[in-house]
Amino acid sequence: MNQAPTEHAGLALSSHFQPIYSLAHRRTVGFEALLRAKHAGRPLMPGQVFALMEDPEACYQLDLAILRTHVAHAPVPSEPRWLFLNVHPASLIDPARTALVTESIAAAGLSPQSVVLEVQEHALGGDDKLQQCIRQLRKQGFLIAIDDFGVGHAHLDHICEMEPDLVKFDRQLLRSASNNPRLRNLLFRLVHLMHESGALVIQEGIETDNDVLVALESGCDLVQGDYIARPGLAPDGDELITPRIDARWDELMVRDLLRRKITRRQLELARQSFVQSAILLIQNTPFDEAARPLLSMPNVLRCFLLDSEGRQIGRNLNTKQAATQSTHPKFAPLADTTGAIWSRRAYFQHAIDQPGVLYMSEPYLSMTDTRTCVTLSMAIEIDESMHVLCTDMLAPSSGR
Template sequence: MSMVSHLNFDIKEILAKESVITAFQPIISLKRKRIVGLEALTRGCDPANDSMIPPNLLFEAADEAGVTIELDRLCRRTAIKNYRKIKNHRDIVLFLNLNTSVLNQDCELQMRTKIYADTEGINYGNIAMEIVESAVENNAKLIEVIEKYRELGFFVALDDFGALHSNLNRLVITKPDIIKIDRCLVNNVSKSYYQRSIIKSIIELAKTIGSLTLAEGLEEEEDIFTCYEMGIDLYQGFYFARPGEFDEIAVEGCINRVLTCADKIKKNIETSINENKEKHKENQKIIEEVERRLNKLTIKDFFQEFQETANGNDSVQCIYLLDSSGTQIGPTICGCGKKSLKQNHFFRPAEELDDHSLKDYYYYISHLGLERFYTNPYISLASGQLCRTASFRTNAGAKNYIVCIDFIEQKLDIQV
């Protein structure tokens, strides 16, 4: 069947003949290794030549003809009817896209969905209404729509979150059941620290407000592995299945992909744990060697030792020394990565007499009495690279000091 690429069809004839079909795309729980939902995606079918009409052209034509409400209702009604035909549909949640342009037009919006579900004998708790929050400018209207659906017992999902002008505050005021994270954040997330940071923020907020997170548009294994490590709850994308008929063949193919992916995730986690253990072991060797050598030196010889350590270990970005108050003693000693260190208003190595007293690597050693401390990964102000700082106590003469070693965690391309 060919695909229509322009508006050369009669939208009113399509509506009159109810010439639309529903394609279903599975939504996956990798922890449970099963399909937990289906997103209903509508396609038009031109009665004149049986050509397939993509949804964007379908709704564009409906908008021009002033029949958007009628098309939106037809899509929902058809999707629910086709969902009802699926074997064991009660074990799967139907995700229905709500055209946001009808929010202010269709006064029967929620009741129509209720009627369609009642007609097919579908429990409201088996339906999740997807709303693109960035397309709704009026907060009050968004909250009103969500609350009405929720009162009836429907799930509510905010779709395409992270695209366009998505607002984190809207997650707080709407508290959706599911947050669908847009493909623009998910695509290549395994290679982007920034995308991971944004998604982690969404996940943390979702946990706070009691929402599940769903990563959509997944096509690459590496992105799925990364999403799993970050704590994403649900998964959707071409990797698992393309939209289409949800028959036994489609189910079997999708489940096989899920099981294969789950097995690879397990192996990936094991590999990651082993790699981190090895990295930690190597870092510990460096720390212990520096500690051993410093015990034999006076403070004036510390910096020569720092330079030799930094030059001799690719994983060491820089080393610096703090006094008991958190004030830096002497310069920051940079190693093999010195050429990549940035020199501008935002990123520069700390200098003598700089105050580090609010930094974790100082505070935990100084105030909690720890002998050693490892920070979580963070963007180094010395280089703009992802690093972890290891700090430990040492002394010279009668004075106590804290040695700080920045280990490179991951090289990033940061432009400031």
């Protein structure tokens, strides 16, 4: 398919389109329009193109020319799909300019509901006019996406203020999460945070098999990148994309199934040991001795005992692997938890509400040694007084 370039200020402008794919729907749900530009026959990156412009007015005129090029050559889908268009901040500093943007889109026969306008996250800070123009676009029915979230210093207040429909995570977040288990867990939580704010999440920069697995594990909604499909005038269709994604999905399911089997076995052994220790405590066995069955488990970090108000009785009983880290000088201010009050923790509240029922918390960051753990807890009666027996375990590996 040939595309005659648009000439503007000595630049030759043309468009490529890259699929944006829904992991849950197993199909392409949109295309991002990507600029291809040449100056004197030399290819330029989009940032270089705008760097040639001398002032905001020139940037706005260029942005309008690019947008008109994109909508003129956008794929005509046979089913509802979004067209993602990047909008330069220069087009969003005046309602009159924003009106010309929307008129150009309407002139191409596109409804606002089928267009996602992407605004870079770093351009949002404290500009009332820009926020006003974005609200204007939302009222007309356009979807709004924050682009490049996670570049430099991301501002969560921008998410709250803009209430975007979608947030695009920068590829660097994915790169970092692929190489660091803690950051993989953070990526999962960031996705959850965006969902809490009412925004769907697009993960950009999917380039490898492992990137797909990380994206699947993160819980993101949509994915984009060269592994999914390279940009083109007529990019790959779902008949080519879906088998690639399905293969990674199957791999993840097999891996998760094995992990769950291991985790179930570990938790069952921990449960048996927990009940042993609880029975010994009910029989007035000293805590140090009663906790031995639990402390012998390989993934257990520590045991501790709370009174009926959530106040810790005595010290933590640490296993060797917990003691190695918790006694490190940098954690010394957190090491002694004697008398600490844990009444606001879910593991205490659930246990005290249902005596005799074993509860396992969600993974959380331990204040004692800053590792991710889960806490098993059960309310039991000792000397006619309610107590809560607790044990911290390393959180079962979830790939996050």
